[in-house]
Amino acid sequence: MPTLSEVARRAGCTPATVSNVLRNRGRVGALTRQRVLEAVEALGYQPHLAARALAEGRAPTIALMVSSIANPFYPEFALAVERAARSSGHFLIICNTNEDPLAGRAYLEQIAGTLSEGVLVMNANLDFADLHKTEARGAPVVLCMWERPHEPPGLPCVAVDFRLAGQLAAQHLLELGHRRIGAIVASKAAGIHAARYDGFVDALRAAGLDAAQAPVRHARDTTQGGYRATRELLETHPQLTAIFATNDLPALGALHAAADLGLQVPHDLSVVGITDIQLAQESRPALTTVAVPTVEAAELAVSLLRELIEASPRGIRAAAKAPRVCITSAPKLVVRGSTQAPRAERS
Amino acid sequence: MPTLSEVARRAGCTPATVSNVLRNRGRVGALTRQRVLEAVEALGYQPHLAARALAEGRAPTIALMVSSIANPFYPEFALAVERAARSSGHFLIICNTNEDPLAGRAYLEQIAGTLSEGVLVMNANLDFADLHKTEARGAPVVLCMWERPHEPPGLPCVAVDFRLAGQLAAQHLLELGHRRIGAIVASKAAGIHAARYDGFVDALRAAGLDAAQAPVRHARDTTQGGYRATRELLETHPQLTAIFATNDLPALGALHAAADLGLQVPHDLSVVGITDIQLAQESRPALTTVAVPTVEAAELAVSLLRELIEASPRGIRAAAKAPRVCITSAPKLVVRGSTQAPRAERS
DNA sequence: CTGAAAGCGCTAACAG
DNA sequence: CTGTTAGCGCTTTCAG
Numbered sequence: 168m169p170t171l172s173e174v175a176r177r178a179g180c181t182p183a184t185v186s187n188v189l190r191n192r193g194r195v196g197a198l199t200r201q202r203v204l205e206a207v208e209a210l211g212y213q214p215h216l217a218a219r220a221l222a223e224g225r226a227p228t229i230a231l232m233v234s235s236i237a238n239p240f241y242p243e244f245a246l247a248v249e250r251a252a253r254s255s256g257h258f259l260i261i262c263n264t265n266e267d268p269l270a271g272r273a274y275l276e277q278i279a280g281t282l283s284e285g286v287l288v289m290n291a292n293l294d295f296a297d298l299h300k301t302e303a304r305g306a307p308v309v310l311c312m313w314e315r316p317h318e319p320p321g322l323p324c325v326a327v328d329f330r331l332a333g334q335l336a337a338q339h340l341l342e343l344g345h346r347r348i349g350a351i352v353a354s355k356a357a358g359i360h361a362a363r364y365d366g367f368v369d370a371l372r373a374a375g376l377d378a379a380q381a382p383v384r385h386a387r388d389t390t391q392g393g394y395r396a397t398r399e400l401l402e403t404h405p406q407l408t409a410i411f412a413t414n415d416l417p418a419l420g421a422l423h424a425a426a427d428l429g430l431q432v433p434h435d436l437s438v439v440g441i442t443d444i445q446l447a448q449e450s451r452p453a454l455t456t457v458a459v460p461t462v463e464a465a466e467l468a469v470s471l472l473r474e475l476i477e478a479s480p481r482g483i484r485a486a487a488k489a490p491r492v493c494i495t496s497a498p499k500l501v502v503r504g505s506t507q508a509p510r511a512e513r514s
Numbered sequence: 515m516p517t518l519s520e521v522a523r524r525a526g527c528t529p530a531t532v533s534n535v536l537r538n539r540g541r542v543g544a545l546t547r548q549r550v551l552e553a554v555e556a557l558g559y560q561p562h563l564a565a566r567a568l569a570e571g572r573a574p575t576i577a578l579m580v581s582s583i584a585n586p587f588y589p590e591f592a593l594a595v596e597r598a599a600r601s602s603g604h605f606l607i608i609c610n611t612n613e614d615p616l617a618g619r620a621y622l623e624q625i626a627g628t629l630s631e632g633v634l635v636m637n638a639n640l641d642f643a644d645l646h647k648t649e650a651r652g653a654p655v656v657l658c659m660w661e662r663p664h665e666p667p668g669l670p671c672v673a674v675d676f677r678l679a680g681q682l683a684a685q686h687l688l689e690l691g692h693r694r695i696g697a698i699v700a701s702k703a704a705g706i707h708a709a710r711y712d713g714f715v716d717a718l719r720a721a722g723l724d725a726a727q728a729p730v731r732h733a734r735d736t737t738q739g740g741y742r743a744t745r746e747l748l749e750t751h752p753q754l755t756a757i758f759a760t761n762d763l764p765a766l767g768a769l770h771a772a773a774d775l776g777l778q779v780p781h782d783l784s785v786v787g788i789t790d791i792q793l794a795q796e797s798r799p800a801l802t803t804v805a806v807p808t809v810e811a812a813e814l815a816v817s818l819l820r821e822l823i824e825a826s827p828r829g830i831r832a833a834a835k836a837p838r839v840c841i842t843s844a845p846k847l848v849v850r851g852s853t854q855a856p857r858a859e860r861s
Numbered sequence: 862c863t864g865a866a867a868g869c870g871c872t873a874a875c876a877g
Numbered sequence: 878c879t880g881t882t883a884g885c886g887c888t889t890t891c892a893g
Contacts, residue, residue, distance in 0.1 A: 168627050168651055170870055181880050186872060196878055211651075216628040217567040218870035221885045226564060227629060228575075228607065235593060237792070242589045246582060249610050258625060260575065261608050263596050278605060280515050281563040281886095282574060304515050304558075390796050419796075426798055445584070449737050449766070451773055451798070517886055528864050533888060543862055565886035568869050628870095 169210040178206040189214070228258040229472060230283040232274065232291040234266045238388070239416065240444050240461075241289060244311070247465030248287060255473050257284070264291045272297045279306035285472045287311055290359060298322060307475035311468045314362040316494045323475060323490040325467040329441070332457040332498035333366025336411055336439045339455070339500055341374045343508045345409040345437060348381050349400040351421065353388035353414040360388075363413040363441055382407070386417055393420025401428060401436075408436065408509035415440035415447050415456055422450055422505065437506040441498075452504030460495045467493045516557040525553040536561070575605045576819060577630040579621065579638040581613045585735070586763065587791050587808075588636060591658070594812030595634060602820050604631070611638045619644045626653035632819045634658055637706060645669060654822035658815045661709040663841045670822060670837040672814040676788070679804040679845040680713025683758055683786045686802070686847055688721045690855045692756040692784060695728050696747040698768065700735035700761040707735075710760040710788055729754070733764055740767025748775060748783075755783065755856035762787035762794045762803055769797055769852065784853040788845070799851030807842045814840045 171182040178185065180199055188195050188203045195203075206212070220226045229252055233241050249259045260283055264271040271293040279286050279301040286301060286308045298308050302322070310324035340348055350367055354360045368378040382404050386392035393412055397420060401407060412418035418440025422432055430436045432452055440447060443458035471493050518529045525532065527546055535542050535550045542550075553559070567573045576599055580588050596606045607630055611618040618640040626633050626648040633648060633655045645655050649669070657671035687695055697714055701707045715725040729751050733739035740759055744767060748754060759765035765787025769779055777783045779799055787794060790805035818840050 171872095172870080182871075183873085183881080184879060187879085190872090192873090194878055199879080211647075213623055213628065213651075215568075215870050216625065217564045217573060218628075218885090219872075220564040221562075221568050221887090222870075222872040224872095224885065236583075236589045236596070237593045239586065239589075242583045242586075245608065246584045246610060249583070249608060258607050258609075258629065260605050261592065261596060262605075263593060276560055278563065281560065281565075282605065304560075423796070423798060446793075449770070451770060518888095519886080529887075530865080530889080531863060534863085537888085539889085541862060546863080562886050565869095566888075568871090568885090569887040569889080571869065571888095 168215070169212045170215070171212075174203065174206045174210055174212050177210065178202040225476075226280075226282055226284040227256070228260050228278075228283045229285045229287060229469070230260045230262050230274070230278055231287045231289065232262045232264055232271060232293060233289040234264050234291045236261060236263055239446055240414075240442060243445060244289065244461055244465055247462040248311075248469060251466045251469035255469060262291075264293065266292045268292055268294050268297070275301045279308075280304050285309070285476050287468055287472060295320075295322070305479060307472055307479060309468050309472045309475070312464060313492070314359070316492065319489065319492050321490060323471055323492070325464050325471060325493040325495060327459055327464060327495050328497055329360075329459075330362040330366035330369070332441045332459060333363035333368075333411075333413070334370045335366075335457045335498060335500045336441060337367040337370030338374075339502070339506065340409045340411060340437060340439060341370060341376075343409075343437065343506060345509050346376065347404070347407050348409045348411055349397075349404060349407045350381055350383045351393055351396045351400070351410060351412040351417045352383060352385050353392060353412065353417045354385055360413040367411055367413075386420075388414055388416055390416050390420040390423065393417025394424045395420075397421040397424035398428070401425075401430075409506070410436065410438045412438070412440045415442045415444045415454060418454055418456065418505075419446060419450055422452075422454070433505050433507040434510060437509070439506055443501055447501075448503070450505075455503045455506040456501055457498045458501045459498050463495050467495060515562070516559045517562070518559075521550065521553045521557055521559050524557065525549040572823075573627075573629055573631040574603070575607050575625075575630045576632045576634060576816070577607045577609050577621070577625055578634045578636065579609045579611055579618060579640060580636040581611050581638045583608055583610055586793055587761075587789060590792060591636065591808055591812055594809040595658075595816060598813045598816035602816060609638075611640065613639045615639055615641050615644070622648045626655075627651050632656070632823050634815055634819060642667075642669070652826060654819055654826060656815050656819045656822070659811060660839070661706070663839065666836065666839050668837065670818055670839070672811050672818060672840040672842060674806055674811060674842050675844055676707075676806075677709040677713035677716070679788045679806060680710035680715075680758075680760070681717045682713075682804045682845060682847045683788060684714040684717030685721075686849070686853065687756045687758060687784060687786060688717060688723075690756075690784065690853060692856050693723065694751070694754050695756045695758055696744075696751060696754045697728055697730045698740055698743045698747070698757060698759040698764045699730060699732050700739060700759065700764045701732055707760040714758055714760075733767075735761055735763055737763050737767040737770065740764025741771045742767075744768040744771035745775070748772075748777075756853070757783065757785045759785070759787045762789045762791045762801060765801055765803065765852075766793060766797055769799075769801070780852050780854040781857060784856070786853055790848055794848075795850070797852075802850045802853040803848055804845045805848045806845050810842050814842060 384396035
């Protein structure tokens with residue numbers, strides 16, 4: 168691989184000049200520029216990113232921490248992040264923590280601040296102390312999908328009003344006339360999805376229902392998890408006419424469970440999820456869900472991270488004011504085929 | 515972030531010595547080592563990866579080129595690649611080409627050899643010329659899922675016998691008694707999936723059938739694509755009893771189409787796919803498919819890349835012998851609920 | 862066993 | 878306008 172000085176030699180000037188023309192710094196004579204450009208072309212020169220990073224004191228990548236890229240929601244998000252990162256001149260490093268805080272820590276320690284300029288964190292079961300440590304080392308951190316806009320996490324974040332999402336889902340069911348609704352909370356880590364469930368409860372209350380009366384099951388955030396939870400729910404509470412799930416994957420599982428129990432969705436059972444992942448459109452029936460602004464969140468996260476990077480000139484911590492919280496636009500109900508009014512008005 | 519020399523100062527020695535203890539080079543006195551380790555600990559020192567990369571002339575990352583990480587197959591593969599990369603000391607950069615050869619080229623030119631030591635290529639619609647160019651610049655390239663083990667592509671690759679996969683799928687259908695089988699070829703780029711279709715034809719021939727008699731549709735490699743193709747196929751050839759799709763996503767689409775046409779799968783129509791992605795287990799009915807050794811392919815790809823990296827000491831091209839081809843273990847038929855013997859023996 | 866010195870490829874002042 | 882001079886943080890001979 169040709170280097171700057173090889174280009175310089177060929178163009179009959181110094182590396183500094185070549186650098187200048189390449190980055191449009193300092194004025195360079197038209198003729199010199201011309202010769203430099205030719206030399207670059209002839210040699211097929213490409214700047215050495217590691218060298219540049221070292222000299223500039225900044226890295227050309229950002230990291231995305233995620234528990235497992237194989238969860239169908241993450242790739243959609245990752246794709247949007249990558250696009251945004253790309254257009255701000257960064258490459259994306261994917262860090263699968265596999266739900267293991269130690270793996271997460273190892274990643275953070277190794278790349279934050281040396282290979283990656285900043286870190287984006289999707290639900291990845293990380294230790295907050297580790298995150299603060301990486302911040303302190305000079306690598307900004309942004310939480311990508313904070314669930315409670317009004318309860319800041321003590322770290323910069325983009326927040327989605329998931330409580331509202333829960334409300335919207337529940338309201339939809341209530342408006343259709345459902346009164347006996349089972350809830351599935353997909354809480355891998357404690358507390359995650361709590362806001363969504365809170366919203367569900369809000370809506371029930373607002374409709375004058377006793378929320379304690381609605382049966383709940385916790386499940387893993389997978390189709391399987393939702394499948395099992397639904398079967399349990401329906402076995403113990405056969406009179407349920409609808410299922411509210413805090414995420415699409417378990418909602419999809421509910422669809423399967425219903426099929427296996429001989430229930431027609433939405434005729435015998437309505438199902439609603441949250442997020443609106445790709446798959447939600449592809450199930451049979453298609454899933455009614457509350458769409459979360461994924462792409463917007465990804466873009467906000469990257470631009471917030473960028474801002475923080477710019478604002479921390481070589482490791483100087485920003486003043487100790489409260490970390491920024493960016494709020495996305497509101498989640499929106501998407502009605503598809505998995506919900507309708509309950510069949511029997513009397514239960 | 516503390517640097518090597520800060521550690522050295524604190525430990526009362528020189529950077530060179532610190533470097534030595536950290537990488538177990540050159541002998542270091544037990545006592546010095548002790549002090550160095552303490553200093554490292556006290557300062558929370560972490561090596562600066564970009565600096566190390568520059569000094570060593572090697573990069574700590576590899577790149578995975580993929581057309582879009584949002585295609586459900588890729589994340590599964592990417593996860594396996596990341597694990598393998600990790601355990602060989604590399605980080606993974608995800609490069610979504612978005613099916614755009616120009617985007618792919620831009621990636622290759624920028625990172626190959628400077629940020630990434632090597633490049634893994636999933637079907638990403640890249641220009642082979644670009645790949646050869648990046649090889650020539652000193653960054654090894656490995657194709658991750660070459661479809662024809664016996665027709666080497668002129669680049670190092672890991673090959674999966676997809677022709678066999680096609681055969682297995684077709685044989686399964688034939689053994690069940692199907693004779694009127696429609697084929698869906700999911701060929702985003704020309705020729706991709708051709709091997710799978712060839713295998714299908716092989717099996718038909720072997721069974722004494724006229725392959726020309728089996729209707730074929732080309733489709734995009736998506737559920738949607740499979741959906742449309744299936745509807746077309748069934749409208750023009752209502753007597754079909756089975757659908758063979760070259761990939762799982764279109765096969766899943768076939769399932770949906772059947773449902774919309776009022777056909778029971780597998781009772782009225784059998785469907786078989788290839789790959790065995792996660793989703794294949796989750797459809798209703800679950801999809802019969804030919805499983806491809808994804809994880810194995812990912813691991814082979816990374817280890818082949820590693821080998822090539824080691825073998826090319828700083829950009830010296832290996833001798834011009836034919837590039838290596840690693841062959842994975844054979845694809846295997848996985849029978850699930852979407853296939854059974856055709857209902858009417860007479861069509 | 863440890864230190865001194867050179868350099869990886871590039872950028873960033875500051876002179877000329 | 879262009880060249881000179883220092884590094885960025887680390888590794889790596891090669892002396893001591």
